Amino acid sequence: AQTVTQSQPEMSVQEAETVTLSCTYDTSESNYYLFWYKQPPSRQMILVIRQEAYKQQNATENRFSVNFQKAAKSFSLKISDSQLGDTAMYFCAATGGTSYGKLTFGQGTILTVHP
Amino acid sequence: DAGITQSPRYKITETGRQVTLMCHQTWSHSYMFWYRQDLGHGLRLIYYSAAADITDKGEVPDGYVVSRSKTENFPLTLESATRSQTSVYFCASSEFGFQETQYFGPGTRLLVL
Numbered sequence: 364a365q366t367v368t369q370s371q372p373e374m375s376v377q378e379a380e381t382v383t384l385s386c387t388y389d390t391s392e393s394n395y396y397l398f399w400y401k402q403p404p405s406r407q408m409i410l411v412i413r414q415e416a417y418k419q420q421n422a423t424e425n426r427f428s429v430n431f432q433k434a435a436k437s438f439s440l441k442i443s444d445s446q447l448g449d450t451a452m453y454f455c456a457a458t459g460g461t462s463y464g465k466l467t468f469g470q471g472t473i474l475t476v477h478p
Numbered sequence: 479d480a481g482i483t484q485s486p487r488y489k490i491t492e493t494g495r496q497v498t499l500m501c502h503q504t505w506s507h508s509y510m511f512w513y514r515q516d517l518g519h520g521l522r523l524i525y526y527s528a529a530a531d532i533t534d535k536g537e538v539p540d541g542y543v544v545s546r547s548k549t550e551n552f553p554l555t556l557e558s559a560t561r562s563q564t565s566v567y568f569c570a571s572s573e574f575g576f577q578e579t580q581y582f583g584p585g586t587r588l589l590v591l
Contacts (some may be wrong), residue, residue, distance in 0.1 A: 406566065406584070408568060408582035408585075409582075410580075413579055454520055465526055465536060466511075467523075468513075468522070470518060471520050
């Protein structure tokens with residue numbers, strides 16, 4: 364079984380600033396994957412970034428990067444140069460080898476980017 | 479259109495009625511999933527399917543039925559709708575299994591009166 368916890372219900376940031384969203388997880392899997400999904404007001408779920416647990420290098424996608432601390436079971440998302448279009452709900456999610464692709468989601472963090 | 483689609487996008491029904499939500503993907507992905515999204519719970523898995531004719535329960539399967547006779551379709555049926563099933567429902571698919579990214583449909587907003 365897996366659990367994913369996002370302890371920040373809401374966050375706000377000024378345009379062009381940097382913000383970090385927190386996520387902790389717990390899993391008994393030895394091989395697992397972690398994801399951040401973005402859900403804008405349209406409600407479409409959009410993949411932001413994906414991290415393979417066996418890789419020590421933190422994943423990066425343009426302005427989005429993660430800080431993956433395996434021992435601490437922490438998986439935070441850093442958004443650099445925040446843009447108004449980054450305003451959305453962000454979900455952290457995990458899946459593992461025996462879970463057949465079933466994603467376990469955190470409760471979400473609402474991020475608001477202010478001009 | 480290519481991708482993953484859901485229909486209807488909005489649905490209002492009454493308690494006790496049967497409702498079927500449709501999901502269709504054009505990628506021939508093996509895995510398909512149904513999630514519901516409620517305030518304070520994020521997304522929770524209802525059912526999933528690893529291939530045609532192979533389905534299994536997720537975290538919150540009670541009151542729902544699924545089938546998968548064709549790889550591309552994965553309908554979700556509420557046999558007798560209840561108010562607690564008012565939610566936003568998302569279908570997703572992935573090519574193989576757990577290591578693959580899941581791609582989500584646009585969601586169906588269901589209101590049960």
